[in-house]
Each structure stands twice: as structure tokens, then as C-alpha cells.
Amino acid sequence: MSSDFYLRTESIKTEDILDLFVESNEDSQIIKALCSSEPCILEGSRGTGKSFLMRVAQKEVESSAKTNVAVFVSFNISSLIGTGDSHQFYHWMLAKALRALMVSLKKKGFDISPFSSGLLSRDEFSSEKDIQQNLESIIKIYEESYKGGINVDIGLLPDIEDVKEALQDICETNAIDRIYFFFDEAAHVFRPEQQRQFFSLFKDFRSPYVTCNAAIYPGVTYFGDSFEPIHDCIYKTIERNIRDQGYLDYFQEMVFKQCDPAHKKILETNAELFNTLMLSGGGNPRMILKTVQDLLSQKFNTTSVEQVIKEFYRNKIWSEHTYLGDKYQGHKTLIDWGREFLEKTVIPNIQLLNERRQAKGASESSIYFWIHKDAPETVKEALRLLTYTGIIRKTDSGVRATRAELGTRYEVKYGCIISLYANPNKESKEFYKSLSLNKYPEFGKSHSSYSPILELVNTIENDVEFRRSVKEMMKRPIEVLAILSQWKIGQLKSANIHTIEDLYDRTESDLIEQIYGVGPAKARIIKNAVSAELLEYLSG
Numbered sequence: 001m002s003s004d005f006y007l008r009t010e011s012i013k014t015e016d017i018l019d020l021f022v023e024s025n026e027d028s029q030i031i032k033a034l035c036s037s038e039p040c041i042l043e044g045s046r047g048t049g050k051s052f053l054m055r056v057a058q059k060e061v062e063s064s065a066k067t068n069v070a071v072f073v074s075f076n077i078s079s080l081i082g083t084g085d086s087h088q089f090y091h092w093m094l095a096k097a098l099r100a101l102m103v104s105l106k107k108k109g110f111d112i113s114p115f116s117s118g119l120l121s122r123d124e125f126s127s128e129k130d131i132q133q134n135l136e137s138i139i140k141i142y143e144e145s146y147k148g149g150i151n152v153d154i155g156l157l158p159d160i161e162d163v164k165e166a167l168q169d170i171c172e173t174n175a176i177d178r179i180y181f182f183f184d185e186a187a188h189v190f191r192p193e194q195q196r197q198f199f200s201l202f203k204d205f206r207s208p209y210v211t212c213n214a215a216i217y218p219g220v221t222y223f224g225d226s227f228e229p230i231h232d233c234i235y236k237t238i239e240r241n242i243r244d245q246g247y248l249d250y251f252q253e254m255v256f257k258q259c260d261p262a263h264k265k266i267l268e269t270n271a272e273l274f275n276t277l278m279l280s281g282g283g284n285p286r287m288i289l290k291t292v293q294d295l296l297s298q299k300f301n302t303t304s305v306e307q308v309i310k311e312f313y314r315n316k317i318w319s320e321h322t323y324l325g326d327k328y329q330g331h332k333t334l335i336d337w338g339r340e341f342l343e344k345t346v347i348p349n350i351q352l353l354n355e356r357r358q359a360k361g362a363s364e365s366s367i368y369f370w371i372h373k374d375a376p377e378t379v380k381e382a383l384r385l386l387t388y389t390g391i392i393r394k395t396d397s398g399v400r401a402t403r404a405e406l407g408t409r410y411e412v413k414y415g416c417i418i419s420l421y422a423n424p425n426k427e428s429k430e431f432y433k434s435l436s437l438n439k440y441p442e443f444g445k446s447h448s449s450y451s452p453i454l455e456l457v458n459t460i461e462n463d464v465e466f467r468r469s470v471k472e473m474m475k476r477p478i479e480v481l482a483i484l485s486q487w488k489i490g491q492l493k494s495a496n497i498h499t500i501e502d503l504y505d506r507t508e509s510d511l512i513e514q515i516y517g518v519g520p521a522k523a524r525i526i527k528n529a530v531s532a533e534l535l536e537y538l539s540g
Contacts, residue, residue: 017055022254026239045390046390047285054182067175069180071097073184075186088142093201098158099139242282243435243437248278266296312415338382350412350440366439367413367414368412370407372405372406372442414432418431478493
């Protein structure tokens with residue numbers, strides 16, 4: 001019996017997306033926004049399903065009318081861009097978007113007129129093939145620029161006004177009603193300049209013929225001077241609250257859609273254990289699918305479930321957060337302090353509150369905490385990075401606490417709290433039933449725990465440090481990529497592929513030629529699987 005689940009959208013074939021889709025009321029509202037004529041920004045932590053919902057919306061757009069064109073563009077390789085071009089992200093993203101558009105138009109049988117071809121190439125090329133090759137050449141140079149010493153000639157990249165005029169001509173010539181761009185991994189959390197340039201492009205693209213949608217992470221705060229989220233888009237956040245009615249049914253159906261009958265029966269027979277796993281994930285599909293997958297590969301019982309919950313939510317989830325600091329040295333102090341603050345101050349205070357309420361016989365429990373609105377900016381930044389990795393979730397702001405002070409309320413991942421009990425599953429049912437949003441420890445604007453980072457110099461803008469971190473990452477061994485089995489590692493090493501950079505530089509043709517017994521189909525599977533893991537590793 002196979003217990004392998006799809007943990008990333010990149011691994012799912014486009015035609016299989018709708019078969020795996022489970023629709024909640026929230027999801028339907030998000031998809032409606034993504035399919036509207038208004039631009040939409042979708043925010044969500046890692047693994048919450050942003051890419052998946054955008055793929056569903058893409059299918060919806062394509063099936064709603066033949067006069068619509070949906071273009072999916074992933075910017076997940078942005079970590080590797082490092083040139084002397086001050087607008088490098090803007091130009092790279094523009095080239096990526098135009099190349100993806102040309103591929104989508106070709107698939108649908110739409111033509112690009114000589115007039116549009118001239119606009120898209122500054123009158124240098126007249127054929128679609130030449131334009132596409134030019135764009136591919138520009139993209140490739142940008143994506144190899146992490147090696148250093150590379151300058152990009154953007155002389156053949158069109159001006160944005162020419163692009164918009166070309167898109168209008170393409171739509172009018174082919175009777176296309178609207179072009180929808182779906183930008184995935186749109187703004188790197190650790191690169192403010194990319195964030196600013198992306199949102200500039202996002203706004204520049206807007207026209208009666210084009211709608212832009214983008215998926216971003218919490219922690220993206222550098223929208224630039226020209227973009228205002230309140231006025232320039234529909235802003236949606238993926239929020240899967242464990243206290244919502246239907247939460248357990250929603251995730252149960254999601255898991256069952258990937259289960260074979262035998263595994264489904266195991267989960268149905270152990271419903272209470274399954275419920276504890278789903279609640280522990282705190283609304284994060286990838287965490288839930290990963291922990292269930294790990295358990296279905298062994299004996300599924302109380303002992304194994306509680307062991308996995310403790311290992312994952314006491315150790316692994318924290319290790320992944322700390323690893324961000326090892327990757328991006330400029331943020332290491334903030335990342336390490338955030339973990340220390342949560343583990344040594346916030347969570348013990350939540351535990352103490354729960355113990356006191358229990359001792360008083362009050363049927364109330366908490367996984368929440370509150371931070372004063374005037375807390376130092378470095379504290380807020382550290383908390384944003386914790387929301388990025390999904391350890392905490394901002395539930396609401398402007399919350400009045402003691403002495404009528406205003407602040408922001410956060411939720412700690414359910415699994416991070418319940419895993420601290422000796423018997424998590426035994427405690428979970430009553431603990432969950434007694435959760436109260438109104439009970440939480442408070443941390444004022446000058447709490448003593450903030451002192452280690454009060455004098456921290458803001459490193460967020462340090463792109464030189466970022467580039468150095470990326471170069472170091474590319475030198476690391478392929479063993480750091482979690483998705484690789486020992487067999488795959490052995491096969492890759494036999495082809496003299498030892499580092500992340502070695503792997504990134506190899507094409508499918510290289511794999512076919514260099515690895516014994518690997519044909520085109522298996523090479524594509526290996527390349528796609530490791531690319532998804534590699535790019536997620538690089539992006540944080």
C-alpha cells in the first residue's frame with residue numbers, strides 16, 4: 001500500500017487539480033475573487049494551499065469562456081537573481097510573464113500580429129519564435145546571475161506601455177475578453193527590493209484587458225510607494241480556523257481524496273486520533289498531510305500518533321524555522337530571538353494560564369497571546385517571520401486587552417501546545433472543546449523579553465548579505481533536500497551531482513545521459529520533483 005500524498009502543488013498534474021479539490025465557503029470566496037476582473041492578492045503561510053487555489057482559479061477561468069486566457073507564472077527562483085541592474089526583478093518578472101503568455105496563447109491557437117510582435121521586441125523581431133527565444137535568453141541570464149559578474153542586456157525587452165498596447169492588440173485581434181495572470185511566489189519575504197518591484201509591475205500591468213493575481217507570504221510588507229493594498233486590489237488571506245464548524249470534515253475529505261481504501265479505513269477506525277492530527281496542523285494542509293503520511297507508513301495507534309505529534313511540533317517545526325536563520329544570515333538574530341521568545345516566554349505563559357484556569361475549575365483553555373500595538377518594530381518583524389513559517393497566526397488586530405490598551409492577538413499552532421502534554425491525544429478532545437479566544441497572556445510595549453533585539457540594526461534591506469547567503473546555499477550537499485530518497489541521492493551522485501548547484505545546472509537531457517537506466521519520463525519526474533524541493537529550499 002502506498003501512503004504517498006501530494007505535499008506540493010507543483011507535483012500535481014493540471015488535469016488532476018479539481019479531483020483533489022475540497023471547497024469550503026472561504027475557498028469559494030477566494031476563487032471568486034481570483035476569477036473576477038479586479039486584481040487579487042492572496043496571502044498565506046507556507047503550505048496553506050495558495051498555489052493550489054490559484055491553480056483551481058486558473059482552471060475556472062479557462063473553463064468559463066473560450067475568450068479568457070489564464071497564464072500561470074511562478075517566481076520561485078527569484079533567490080538566484082543578482083545582477084547590477086537596479087530594476088532586475090522588474091525586468092526578469094516582465095520577461096517571465098511575457099514568455100508564459102506566449103506559451104499560453106500558442107496552446108490556445110491565438111496569433112500575435114506583426115504589430116504586436118514589433119511592440120514586444122522593440123521592432124527587432126517579427127516572428128513569435130524569435131520573440132520567445134529572446135525572452136528565454138534574458139530569463140536564463142538573470143537566473144544564472146547568482147554566480148556573479150553577469151550583466152544583462154535588456155535593450156530588447158519592451159517598455160511596459162508597449163507591452164500593454166501589444167496585449168490590447170492581441171485581445172482585439174483574437175476576440176479575447178481578458179488575460180488573467182496568476183503570479184505564484186510573487187514577493188520574496190527576505191528581499192524587500194523584489195517586493196517593491198513586483199508590486200510596481202503588478203500595478204503597471206493593470207488594464208481593461210488584463211487582470212493580475214498574486215500569491216504572497218505573510219511578512220511581505222514592502223509594497224512600495226506606488227501600490228496600496230487597500231485601494232489597488234482585493235486582498236484575501238487564507239484563514240483555516242480550527243474553531244470553525246466544518247474544519248474537521250474539510251480536512252478529512254482532503255486527506256481521503258488522496259487515500260487508498262485501506263488507509264481510509266484505518267483513519268476512519270481511529271477517528272479520534274485522526275482528529276487530533278488534523279487539529280494539530282492548525283489549518284495547514286501540508287503539515288496535516290505530512291504527519292498523516294508519516295503515520296500511515298507505520299503502525300497507526302495512540303503511541304505512534306502521539307510520538308509523531310511530539311517529534312513534529314516540539315522539534316521539527318522549530319528546526320525548520322531556525323534553519324531560515326542559517327540560510328539568511330542577515331535575519332538570523334531576529335529568527336533566533338523569535339523562536340526563543342515563543343518557546344521560553346510565550347508558550348510557558350500560555351501553559352501557566354491553562355494550568356491556573358484548570359486549577360480553578362474553569363472550563364477554558366488557550367493557544368493565544370497578545371502583543372501591544374506599540375511594541376518595537378523588530379519584535380513585529382520577528383513575529384511576521386513566525387507567521388511565514390506558520391508557527392503562529394495573526395488572528396486579529398485592534399484587540400483591547402487589560403487597561404483598554406490596543407494590540408494584536410496571535411494564535412500558536414495547536415500542535416505546538418498540545419504536544420507539550422504527556423499524552424496529547426488523551427488531552428486534546430477536552431482541551432479543544434474549552435478553547436477560549438478571550439483568554440491569553442499579554443505582552444506590553446516594553447516587555448523585558450524584547451531587550452535583546454531593541455538595539456538591533458535593521459538588516460532587512462541588506463541585499464548583499466542575502467546574495468552571500470544564496471551563494472552559500474548553492475554549495476550545500478544535495479542531502480539537505482528532504483524529498484530525495486537515498487536511492488535518488490545515490491543515482492545523482494553517480495552522475496557527479498553532489499551539490500545544490502550541480503543539480504540546478506543539470507537539464508533533463510543531462511540526467512538521461514549521465515544516470516544509468518533513466519529515460520525521458522523518469523528524468524522529467526526526477527527533475528520536477530527535485531526542482532520543487534530545491535526551489536522551496538532556496539526561497540526559505
